[in-house]
Amino acid sequence: MSNEENEIKLKLMSAAINAEPINNIYIKEFENLIEKDFKEFCNNELVVNSANAIDNLRHILHNMQNIASFPELHSKTLGAIGGGYSSGKSSFINSFITDSRIKLAEGVLPVTAIPSYVVAGNSPKVNGINDKGGIFDIDFKLYKSINHEFLKEFAFDLKKIIRYITVLCPMKEDLFDNICLIDTPGYNSPSSVSKKHDFEIAKEYIKDTQFFIWIIDIERGTIPKDDLKFLNECGFGENKDSVQNRNRKLYVVINKADLKPQGYIEDIIDEITEVLDDNDIIYEGICTYSSRMKKIYNFCKIDIIDFLLDQNVSNVIYGTLADILDDVFCEYYLKINHNIKENEKKRKEVKAIELGMIESGIDLDSEAYAMIEKGLNKLTDHFEPEESTENRIERLNQIYEQFLNCLNDFCDEMGIDRPITRKLRKTFEEILVEKEFKEEFKKVYEVWEEIFIMLEEFKNLFR
Ligand SMILES: Nc1nc2c(ncn2[C@@H]2O[C@H](COP(=O)(O)OP(=O)(O)OP(=O)(O)O)[C@@H](O)[C@H]2O)c(=O)[nH]1
Numbered sequence: 001m002s003n004e005e006n007e008i009k010l011k012l013m014s015a016a017i018n019a020e021p022i023n024n025i026y027i028k029e030f031e032n033l034i035e036k037d038f039k040e041f042c043n044n045e046l047v048v049n050s051a052n053a054i055d056n057l058r059h060i061l062h063n064m065q066n067i068a069s070f071p072e073l074h075s076k077t078l079g080a081i082g083g084g085y086s087s088g089k090s091s092f093i094n095s096f097i098t099d100s101r102i103k104l105a106e107g108v109l110p111v112t113a114i115p116s117y118v119v120a121g122n123s124p125k126v127n128g129i130n131d132k133g134g135i136f137d138i139d140f141k142l143y144k145s146i147n148h149e150f151l152k153e154f155a156f157d158l159k160k161i162i163r164y165i166t167v168l169c170p171m172k173e174d175l176f177d178n179i180c181l182i183d184t185p186g187y188n189s190p191s192s193v194s195k196k197h198d199f200e201i202a203k204e205y206i207k208d209t210q211f212f213i214w215i216i217d218i219e220r221g222t223i224p225k226d227d228l229k230f231l232n233e234c235g236f237g238e239n240k241d242s243v244q245n246r247n248r249k250l251y252v253v254i255n256k257a258d259l260k261p262q263g264y265i266e267d268i269i270d271e272i273t274e275v276l277d278d279n280d281i282i283y284e285g286i287c288t289y290s291s292r293m294k295k296i297y298n299f300c301k302i303d304i305i306d307f308l309l310d311q312n313v314s315n316v317i318y319g320t321l322a323d324i325l326d327d328v329f330c331e332y333y334l335k336i337n338h339n340i341k342e343n344e345k346k347r348k349e350v351k352a353i354e355l356g357m358i359e360s361g362i363d364l365d366s367e368a369y370a371m372i373e374k375g376l377n378k379l380t381d382h383f384e385p386e387e388s389t390e391n392r393i394e395r396l397n398q399i400y401e402q403f404l405n406c407l408n409d410f411c412d413e414m415g416i417d418r419p420i421t422r423k424l425r426k427t428f429e430e431i432l433v434e435k436e437f438k439e440e441f442k443k444v445y446e447v448w449e450e451i452f453i454m455l456e457e458f459k460n461l462f463r
């Protein structure tokens with residue numbers, strides 16, 4: 001290694017280690033609310049699995065940290081690019097970047113080691129975000145060479161310190177002004193420790209995304225079994241409920257089509273479509289593409305450009321985060337009410353037993369009756385509320401409001417749009433009614449969509 005190379009590496013390492021997180025009072029406040037106030041609240045309310053609730057609140061916090069580190073991302077629709085290693089994920093993104101100075105690292109050996117969040121912007125900029133949420137500059141030239149091999153030369157695992165990289169660069173405008181593409185490491189990189197671990201990491205990347213583009217190398221001749229397994233685990237197959245799949249859309253790209261003759265390209269798209277259908281994978285479209293030639297060869301359903309155009313709408317992040325918050329506290333609201341009603345029901349049942357005994361003509365002065373009555377009274381006490389319903393709901397309202405105000409203040413400071421209705425806090429009843437309405441609407445919409453597809457197929461039959 002030359003002296004110059006050594007120096008570059010040292011510089012990167014110290015920048016990555018020393019970058020301090022953005023100091024944002026609302027992020028600190030939100031963290032404190034989780035770690036102190038909410039944990040205390042959970043000690044009083046045991047009706048809900050608090051571990052899940054805390055995970056969801058931390059998920060909001062994590063999003064707030066991401067927004068603060070890279071504000072250009074906050075209103076974007078997130079799309080992850082996934083697929084086997086060397087299938088051409090990074091090259092696929094490169095094919096849309098219009099400034100030759102910026103390029104994601106590509107290569108035949110496993111390359112992408114740290115995920116990159118790529119957003120369109122006129123002045124190119126590459127930043128690394130470390131494990132504390134601190135930001136540091138990365139030189140364009142250096143960025144091109146950050147791959148598995150490069151990272152191996154460090155004495156420790158730099159991947160654990162650099163959480164992700166953000167890339168601002170000129171891209172095809174009409175397609176990407178509202179999109180952020182995430183370049184992920186292959187889910188099956190041969191240099192990795194364990195396949196299961198890779199699967200889990202890759203799944204984490206798609207957790208917050210609205211769409212997913214799956215890249216297959218045309219040279220594989222089909223869609224590999226592991227790809228199908230992965231897509232299924234991500235909720236695109238029959239196994240829809242396994243991972244939260246908030247209406248995420250899937251598009252499949254068969255890459256490197258420039259390497260094959262036209263006849264082969266036509267056959268392979270039919271073959272892969274058939275396998276996807278046989279495995280009940282739900283996808284919006286599939287195409288054969290060459291990242292090298294920047295060319296679409298053929299497609300099924302819609303082509304990749306139209307798919308990207310459909311995704312290119314601004315994403316209201318506030319709504320997504322506020323919905324998660326609502327879900328956490330609505331669950332408490334429902335469970336507290338359920339718990340109160342259940343106890344009331346049990347008290348009535350105990351009373352009914354007592355009345356039944358009296359009606360049966362039991363000797364009220366007998367020792368047996370006295371014993372049973374004592375037992376029943378104890379049972380009634382057991383179901384007696386220790387605290388009034390009003391108190392419990394009031395405490396719930398208070399902590400919910402603290403979280404919501406903190407999130408609102410944070411969004412205002414970051415310039416994130418908030419729908420006007422959210423400025424007035426809704427009651428839990430209103431939130432629940434709204435949720436029910438949304439679910440009903442979704443069901444009706446799905447039926448309409450099915451009818452529409454059937455009509456299209458019917459029309460095609462007579463063409
Ligand atoms: N001929 C041809 N080669 C391609 C195309 N796309 C990518 N490649 C090549 O395939 C190899 C892998 O491409 P990458 O973009 O690094 O693949 P990746 O999926 O990002 O790989 P990992 O990050 O290692 O998982 C590189 O050598 C690319 O030059 C294409 O459309 N045509």
Ligand SMILES: [Mg+2]
Pocket residue numbers: 089090091105106111112183184185
């Ligand atoms: Mg890559």
